[in-house]
Every structure is written in structure tokens, then in C-alpha cells.
Amino acid sequence: MLDREFIVSNRELVEKSATAKKCKVNFEHLFKVINRRKELINSLNSLREEKNKNSSQVSKTRKDGGDISPLLEKGKEISNKIKEEEEELKRIEEEEFNLLKWIPNILDEEVPSGENSNFKIVKEFGKFEEKKLSYFEIIKSDEGIDFKRGAKISGSHFPLYLGKAAYLERVLVNFMLDLHIVKHNYKEIFPPFLVNYDSLFSTGQLPKLEEDMYRLKDDDLFLIPTAEVPVTNIFRDEILNENELPKKFVAYSACFRREAGSYGKDTKGLKRLHQFNKVELVRFTKPEESKKAHLEMLEEAQRVLVLLGLSYRVILLPDFDTSFSSSKTYDIEVWAEGSKEFLEVSSVSNFLDFQARRGKIRYKSREGKNLFIHKKKFIFSPNFCFFNYRMCKKKF
RNA sequence: GGAGAGGUGGCCGAGUGGUCGAAGGCGGCGGAUUGCUAAUCCGUUGUAGUGGUAAUACCGCUACCCCGGGUUCAAAUCCCGGCCUCUCCGCCA
Structure with a gap:
């Protein structure tokens, strides 16, 4: 398998090798998936941060004898949002993996091209x-x-x-x-x-x-x-x-x-x-x-x-x-x-x-x-x- | 095949709902002390992702206590499923 970042920055070489090995890969789609994945990860990171902060707020507030019910509500909301995004991320990652696993290794520059010559x-x-x-x-x-x-x-x-x-x-x-x-x-x-x-x-x-x-x-x-x-x-x-x-x-x-x-x-x-x-x-x-x-x-x-x-x-x-x-x-x-x-x-x-x-x-x-x-x-x-x-x- | 026990950081091992990335010990690294070695003392010590950024420097955030689900505002901790390891019995080679 090739590295995600490597594919992004060496697209030409990767595509060329795949074509030579007669492997069909939809690179357009792959790049879309890669970008969406990044978006989701960033969004999830901040949502989880919010969740963690809210949760520790609950225990603090309870200790001080405050009203925790609005915090519980908020926590529930955040958790639901996280769940949604996690599900999408899972789908996206599966999709990405399914694309990546069919991409063949890159060819060494010395490997002869089959178009003109054989071995x-x-x-x-x-x-x-x-x-x-x-x-x-x-x-x-x-x-x-x-x-x-x-x-x-x-x-x-x-x-x-x-x-x-x-x-x-x-x-x-x-x-x-x-x-x-x-x-x-x-x-x-x-x-x-x-x-x-x-x-x-x-x-x-x-x-x-x-x-x-x-x-x-x-x-x-x-x-x-x-x-x-x-x-x-x-x-x-x-x-x-x-x-x-x-x-x-x-x-x-x-x-x-x-x-x-x-x-x-x-x-x-x-x-x-x-x-x-x-x-x-x-x-x-x-x-x-x-x-x-x-x-x-x-x-x-x-x-x-x-x-x-x-x-x-x-x-x-x-x-x-x-x-x-x-x-x-x-x-x-x-x-x-x-x-x-x-x-x-x-x-x-x-x-x-x-x-x-x-x-x-x-x-x-x-x-x-x-x-x-x-x-x-x-x-x-x-x-x-x-x-x-x-x-x-x-x-x- | 039957019965039981267990999987926590490089290793050992604590931890039964929040302040736990996780006590303590060993090992590793840095330093102090030191005729040499050993010992002792102090400090430090996981991985990955992501953002700040030119940075494999530094800082923030997120995830990871076998794996996958579930409950909950909150899970190493509770529940379900799976995988693996060990012990005993049986069976076969």
C-alpha cells in the first residue's frame, strides 16, 4: 500500500505505474475522499474537545452543588453530533481503504516500458x-x-x-x-x-x-x-x-x-x-x-x-x-x-x-x-x- | 471437544464510572557522586493523528489500557460479541 500523502504529492508517478500494471484506479474520487476525511477528523477533534470539557464541568458543578441538568443536555447533544460524524468518517475511511488497497506499488525508473520493448x-x-x-x-x-x-x-x-x-x-x-x-x-x-x-x-x-x-x-x-x-x-x-x-x-x-x-x-x-x-x-x-x-x-x-x-x-x-x-x-x-x-x-x-x-x-x-x-x-x-x-x- | 484463569505502557504490576495517558517497580536515556566496577541520588522516558508552523524544534487539541459494538453527560473500569494466551481433563497423532 502507498502512503496517502505520498499519493497526493506524487500523483503522476502513481497513476503512471498503475496504468502500466493495468490497474484501474479512480484518482479523482480518491482525492475527494481524502479531503473529506481530513475535514471530518478536524471537526471531530474539536467536538470531542467540547465533549471532554463539558463532562468535567459536570463533575465540578455537581461537587459545588450546582444544577447539572443543562450540562447533561448539552453533553447529549454533542455526543449525538459526534456519533453522526463518526459514522460518516467510518464510511469515508472504508471507502478510502478500498481505493488505496487496489493501487499497485510504484515502478522503479529503470523498469522498461512494455509499449516499445519487452523485458x-x-x-x-x-x-x-x-x-x-x-x-x-x-x-x-x-x-x-x-x-x-x-x-x-x-x-x-x-x-x-x-x-x-x-x-x-x-x-x-x-x-x-x-x-x-x-x-x-x-x-x-x-x-x-x-x-x-x-x-x-x-x-x-x-x-x-x-x-x-x-x-x-x-x-x-x-x-x-x-x-x-x-x-x-x-x-x-x-x-x-x-x-x-x-x-x-x-x-x-x-x-x-x-x-x-x-x-x-x-x-x-x-x-x-x-x-x-x-x-x-x-x-x-x-x-x-x-x-x-x-x-x-x-x-x-x-x-x-x-x-x-x-x-x-x-x-x-x-x-x-x-x-x-x-x-x-x-x-x-x-x-x-x-x-x-x-x-x-x-x-x-x-x-x-x-x-x-x-x-x-x-x-x-x-x-x-x-x-x-x-x-x-x-x-x-x-x-x-x-x-x-x-x-x-x-x-x- | 469439556472446565477454568487471564489479556493494562519496552517489561513486571496497581487501578471497578469523572481530577487516569494511567500508581509503584524494573529497564532505557540525561545528570550528580565516584580509584575501577558496583551501588546511591536527582531528573526524564509511549504511539499515532491533527492544528499553530518552514520544521523529524516547541506548544495546543484528539485518539489509543487485546479488537469491535453498547450503556452513560462521562468508560481501562459496567454490558454484549470476537480474537489471543495459559492451566487442567478428554481425544487424536
Whole structure:
């Protein structure tokens, strides 16, 4: 979420970003609501002042043996007026919140505009060879992934890993965790896989992506689409000390996505799964360290691929592909030799203070001011490493 | 699932209708004292909104004692609903 005052004073930038991300926002109406809210708050403040004064007058007058009945009358009047205005303020604030929550994060100035170009290739690493065998054939054995039985047990897009495939998945997860814990100094987190509405709201999945989420209706909980959600919410509604920052977390979790509306797209094999494993990194930093931290994470993410001996490229996503909450996103795409294509294994995003504001994640600066934390994350999906011929061959 | 207890400031803990943003203690900060450390003494110490204003300085006002409603001129305090925590019993892993 963006700050009310920020939107007012940076209207052009905010509108431009919203348009690029194809989010429709009625800014005219929003500004009217913002102004009315201010009016009401000012009016209520003075009414309450009057109320408080009148009330203490009652006890004084009574002590002195005076007649309090006119004061009681007056108090009642003021209270009624307050009630009226409070009701309007509540409506206005709800309306304002409903408008604000649909405004996407602002885009970094470096993000390419989708009108002329698509993504921008930032880096290419390794050789992009082609092999005849597709990943799909390699993993279809009794030491591979059994999609049929996975579908029987749960439904399509729930893969069942057998033998060496299960082993490979597990060691990849461990490898990524260990690398970031030991070499990059992240703290390991093992989070809950079910979360509540507020947690998903603060990371921005809700309300926009509600139909993509698995929901447990009886308990009003959601299966996490990524470990980003519980990890980001560790400090929701908290105020940290400046010297506690930066916070660096790495978490493995299974991820659950309904992938509603994506039927027909990438329906085969390991793409677009309903359940998959992922190692997620999250950093909370001060605003002034935000950009640097983001680039550091981009390096850390690439290290995984370099150590695994995989070829990849790094791209900077264009505006229309940058997610609702993100300001700037790099994707790392591994080269899949069998299917001869680039596949997204990692996504490194800078959210600035967008999620922090939604979740009220703050820190106290030395000057005593509470500031919203900047957050960035990157993800790494081990299952996509299966796509690479060399990796599969090595392990099978 | 059944029964009970409880949620107050950074922490502990008092407070059952007005003078309570809230006693007291601890911690933090500033200072005094001090061979060092410790101890002692004095002062200070929440957050947000809004107005005065150029101000993250200062002053005023408002809100906040888990959350949301209600009663009342007046609510931390009374009433209703919710959430959370703890203890005991049962059940399952």
C-alpha cells in the first residue's frame, strides 16, 4: 500500500505505474475522499474537545452543588453530533481503504516500458546448448515423477516424486538452504504453511489474487502460495530497533497455488503445479540500503545456478509484468536444454515499503521516528532444475 | 471437544464510572557522586493523528489500557460479541 500523502504529492508517478500494471484506479474520487476525511477528523477533534470539557464541568458543578441538568443536555447533544460524524468518517475511511488497497506499488525508473520493448536482458551466463532428450522423458521412470498416481491421489498438477527424484528434490532444497545460511548469512525459518487473511493482505496477494489461493473455509485459513507470506509477516504490527536491521531470512516451504485461469497454459509436467517446493529469501532493510540489498540478492541467487553448473540469463521485467506489490523485479531463467527454452527459476523483487505499510512493519530510527521497512525477496524453485538435462543425467 | 484463569505502557504490576495517558517497580536515556566496577541520588522516558508552523524544534487539541459494538453527560473500569494466551481433563497423532 502507498502512503496517502505520498499519493497526493506524487500523483503522476502513481497513476503512471498503475496504468502500466493495468490497474484501474479512480484518482479523482480518491482525492475527494481524502479531503473529506481530513475535514471530518478536524471537526471531530474539536467536538470531542467540547465533549471532554463539558463532562468535567459536570463533575465540578455537581461537587459545588450546582444544577447539572443543562450540562447533561448539552453533553447529549454533542455526543449525538459526534456519533453522526463518526459514522460518516467510518464510511469515508472504508471507502478510502478500498481505493488505496487496489493501487499497485510504484515502478522503479529503470523498469522498461512494455509499449516499445519487452523485458531487458541484464546478463547471460553459460552455454545454451540443445539436447534431444526432453526433461519429461528423463523424469518419467520409477525413479522419477509419477504424474498419473499423483493425479489419482490428489488431482492433476500434484506430482508424486519417487526414489531418486524425491532425493534430488530434497538435496536441492538442502543445498539452497545451506548455501544461504552458511555463505550468505541468512537465518533459517521454518514457517507455518497455513496463514490467515491479514498475512496475505500485507504481502499483497489479497485481495487481488483470492481465486488463486487454496482456502480452508471452516477455519478461515489459506494455504501459503509462497513462504514469503509467513516470513514477511513475522514482524507484522511490530516496531523494530534500527540496530536490528537488516534482517535476513531464508525459508523452505511447500507452496500451494490453484493456478485458476491458467488452464491450457504450460499444462504438462512440472510447470504450473498446485504444489511445489521453494526456498525463499527475504531481507528487511532500511530505505537507504534498499537498492544495494536488492542487487546483492540478485548475486546470491545466481550463485545457486553457478554452483550447480547451470546456464541461465537474468532479465529485468517490463512494467506490465512487474507484480502488484513490486517496484522492480529481476527474473533468473535457467536454460532448459531438453525443451530448448528459458524457464523462470527465480524472481528477485524489491517491494520498497509497500508491504511494510500494509502490514505495519516498522523500525524506530535514531531520531525516534518510526519508518516503514523496505523488503526484498527472491525465490528459488528447486523443481525447475529438473528441466536441465545435465542435472538430471548427473543424478539418475 | 469439556472446565477454568487471564489479556493494562519496552517489561513486571496497581487501578471497578469523572481530577487516569494511567500508581509503584524494573529497564532505557540525561545528570550528580565516584580509584575501577558496583551501588546511591536527582531528573526524564509511549504511539499515532491533527492544528499553530518552514520544521523529524516547541506548544495546543484528539485518539489509543487485546479488537469491535453498547450503556452513560462521562468508560481501562459496567454490558454484549470476537480474537489471543495459559492451566487442567478428554481425544487424536
